[in-house]
Amino acid sequence: MATLASPAPAPFTHWSQRLDPAAIAHVPGDGGPPVIGNTFKMLADPHGFADGMIGRYGKVYRNRAFGGWAVMLAGPEANELVLFDRDKIFSSEQGWGPLLDRLFPRGLMLLDFDKHRADRRALSIAFKPEPMRHYMGALNRGIAERVTAWGSGPMRFYPAIKELSLDLAADSFLGLPWGQEAQKINRAFVDMVAASVTPIRHALPFTQMKRGIDGRAFLVEFFTREVAKRRAGVGVGQDMFSQFATATDDTGNLLPVDEVVDHMIFLMMAAHDTITSSASSLVYYLAKHPEWQDRLRVEALAVTGAKNGRHDLAYEDLGKLELTEMAFKEALRLIPPVPSLPRRAMKDFTFGGYHIPAGAGVGINIHWTHHAEEYWPEPERFDPTRFTREAEKARHKYAWVPFGGGAHMCLGLHFAYMQVKVLMAQLLSRYRIDLAEGTEVSWQPWPIPKPRDGLRIALTAL
Numbered sequence: 001m002a003t004l005a006s007p008a009p010a011p012f013t014h015w016s017q018r019l020d021p022a023a024i025a026h027v028p029g030d031g032g033p034p035v036i037g038n039t040f041k042m043l044a045d046p047h048g049f050a051d052g053m054i055g056r057y058g059k060v061y062r063n064r065a066f067g068g069w070a071v072m073l074a075g076p077e078a079n080e081l082v083l084f085d086r087d088k089i090f091s092s093e094q095g096w097g098p099l100l101d102r103l104f105p106r107g108l109m110l111l112d113f114d115k116h117r118a119d120r121r122a123l124s125i126a127f128k129p130e131p132m133r134h135y136m137g138a139l140n141r142g143i144a145e146r147v148t149a150w151g152s153g154p155m156r157f158y159p160a161i162k163e164l165s166l167d168l169a170a171d172s173f174l175g176l177p178w179g180q181e182a183q184k185i186n187r188a189f190v191d192m193v194a195a196s197v198t199p200i201r202h203a204l205p206f207t208q209m210k211r212g213i214d215g216r217a218f219l220v221e222f223f224t225r226e227v228a229k230r231r232a233g234v235g236v237g238q239d240m241f242s243q244f245a246t247a248t249d250d251t252g253n254l255l256p257v258d259e260v261v262d263h264m265i266f267l268m269m270a271a272h273d274t275i276t277s278s279a280s281s282l283v284y285y286l287a288k289h290p291e292w293q294d295r296l297r298v299e300a301l302a303v304t305g306a307k308n309g310r311h312d313l314a315y316e317d318l319g320k321l322e323l324t325e326m327a328f329k330e331a332l333r334l335i336p337p338v339p340s341l342p343r344r345a346m347k348d349f350t351f352g353g354y355h356i357p358a359g360a361g362v363g364i365n366i367h368w369t370h371h372a373e374e375y376w377p378e379p380e381r382f383d384p385t386r387f388t389r390e391a392e393k394a395r396h397k398y399a400w401v402p403f404g405g406g407a408h409m410c411l412g413l414h415f416a417y418m419q420v421k422v423l424m425a426q427l428l429s430r431y432r433i434d435l436a437e438g439t440e441v442s443w444q445p446w447p448i449p450k451p452r453d454g455l456r457i458a459l460t461a462l
């Protein structure tokens with residue numbers, strides 16, 4: 001007797017479509033208390049939570065948080081499978097969608113496969129050597145001026161570098177002078193970033209979400225007007241926005257205006273808190289480890305030559321700050337600005353002996369991998385020598401992934417290295433950095449790590 005074929009499973013075309021949790025019930029794990037699941041446990045101590053789950057269930061486990069189930073995959077092999085994604089299984093759009101779709105739709109991280117590849121190629125123009133050289137000039141100027149103004153004395157580093165990064169972005173990203181217009185853009189943008197992680201997801205009056213949505217409307221209107229101007233040759237320069245506005249696709253056509261606008265808004269988001277977080281963690285570790293601070297200072301002075309009292313770093317000399325780069329990588333290992341990455345499986349796959357069906361939410365945990373003793377001896381120790389060329393070669397390629405990997409690997413990583421190197425050259429050549437007396441720095445781990453007290457340090461002019 002013929003049996004009726006069961007209906008084909010619905011394709012998952014949007015992140016809001018749910019997979020029946022029974023489909024992943026064979027994966028070990030637990031969903032925590034009803035309704036809230038493990039959300040609060042995870043938020044309170046993301047690393048301790050992941051460590052506990054991995055200890056109990058192994059490196060493939062099932063978890064329920066933020067209203068949905070996901071399969072978490074831990075370790076370098078998992079990172080490689082998901083990030084390299086040889087078989088085009090994992091959707092970034094549907095992984096990030098629940099968090100970012102409302103405020104940052106159609107950003108590069110919210111595109112997949114062919115469309116993603118084509119847009120990424122078009123946007124890469126903004127990271128070629130010529131524009132990068134231009135940003136470097138803007139970074140040297142802006143950072144030198146602000147760092148000099150900080151002067152000796154106590155300060156909170158985190159809010160100061162956040163403000164500086166926003167002001168620098170006005171120049172390098174948008175080609176605008178610092179002033180009222182740049183400040184309005186910064187305000188709108190800060191509201192959007194805050195809204196993207198606010199627990200109240202509806203834009204009710206007086207909520208952060210409402211401020212974020214209003215901020216987005218303002219930026220869309222502003223950038224749409226500006227694209228037209230730049231295409232008409234008004235205010236066009238070497239800044240990132242001008243590059244995007246005049247970028248062309250595979251067929252030589254300009255990108256549609258709304259796409260340029262969405263890409264620009266997303267890029268500013270992707271750049272901003274990540275640089276702020278990682279510059280803060282590097283300064284924190286250098287203040288805690290004066291011996292490394294001294295070594296980086298000697299390197300910076302040797303490379304910049306301290307000409308006429310200036311400490312500008314030349315584009316050609318970026319590669320010479322080897323110790324600075326190692327220390328930055330170690331800070332990114334210890335406190336990765338993006339601690340975990342979400343995806344959704346678009347096809348069935350097998351990992352660690354488990355069959356995972358299409359439609360399952362999948363996560364990898366960068367922070368956990370960066371702190372696992374099996375890959376990093378004495379994982380809590382700050383030791384930049386882990387990043388000598390030989391040490392890097394000897395390790396699994398996906399044991400250190402602060403910038404992700406594969407098709408979605410951070411597009412701005414060279415910009416991030418550049419900004420942090422210019423900052424270090426300008427700062428360490430002028431000041432000694434100490435943690436404020438009696439300071440125990442505690443880091444808020446989520447969504448992007450930041451020091452709870454703003455990182456209280458003291459600068460002493462050399």
Ligand code: HEM
Nearest residue numbers: 108109270271274275278338402403404408410411412416
């Ligand atoms: C230390 C600083 C930074 C860190 C740690 C960082 C980290 C990351 C990570 C982990 C991803 C991959 C996300 C995923 O695969 O789901 C990513 C993507 C991205 N980042 Fe960064 N980022 C940093 C700075 C920047 C800067 C400065 C820019 C721009 C100037 C930038 C632009 C982007 C863009 C456009 C993407 C999306 C790439 C794609 O989907 O193809 N990032 N970043």
